[in-house]
Amino acid sequence: MKETDVTIISVNLNKKLTMAYKDYHVIEDDFDYEDLLKYKKVIFFNVLNNLKDEELDKLFNFIRENNILFINYTNNMELVLRTSYLMIYNGNDILAEGPTLEILKNDKLIKRLGFDEPFIVDLSLLLKGYGLISEIYLDKESLKRALWK
């Protein structure tokens, strides 16, 4: 596993999964930035899902500025795009892992397991399938430029 910024998605999200990463502090409820500085290696266990985008921007900036290593366990596929590395679990088994976009490009695997793609990736993949664009875009500005050159 690449130890900087990782998202883990799991067919069955269970806290027991966090036991594989014993040197990480597990955050599963309210937290403040002091906690992140104190532990330096943290697991967010399904706690970032309800944050607003502005709060997420602030949090991820803080994490990067302070070199905090983190794993984000989540069911929210939109959050996947905020980390560079993605791991997919089923129970205790790792089904796939690698750079986020590389894993997301395998949409057959993602959908077969019951996950959705992040919206912009899903839209790109579908539009690519219809021949309207030639690559996958990760933000709406680039996709708009590609569609309406």
Next chain:
Amino acid sequence: MEIKDVVNSYGIIGVIGSYKSTLDMDKKISELGVNNLVNALKMVELSKIDINTKLTDLSTSELLKVDLATKLHEDIIIIGSIYNSLIFKEREVMKKLLLKLHNDYNKKIVVIDNHVEVFFNLAKKILVLDDKEVIYETSDFYDSNLYKWVNTPRIIEFINYINKDKKILNNNTDIYELIKDIYRGVS
């Protein structure tokens, strides 16, 4: 108007907010009795689970389904955290189950979630509460006031972004309808 009145009028409503699913679950399970529990677990597609399993050993999705199973007999079912507890495919199954409970058994259902996507094709009304008081209500997913409290679903954000200067996309919540509009808009 109180929430009870709104849900009685609309059948299934969405409420913006967070929800803890494990409150009193042990007590509710024991009150239900073994036979009723087994039947209820079947209804929420958890028939394979051993009924003696400890709640702490269940995954987040299993916990949510057990929570729903203990409430199936109630006239107004309050359920929440569908987005955070379930992966996409399970969310869709859960939504179909809630629709079935409403359509076939006339159950009134309150769905509490911070992700408006959960309410697509499910809730006819969305409420925002402050200390149990309704402070905002809408039936329109494209009502921008709603997104003072929660993130805008990405499909709505994208369509609004494109329509800022092109005005070619309809207010869809379905990606395949959006694709059709884009196809028409670029050709």
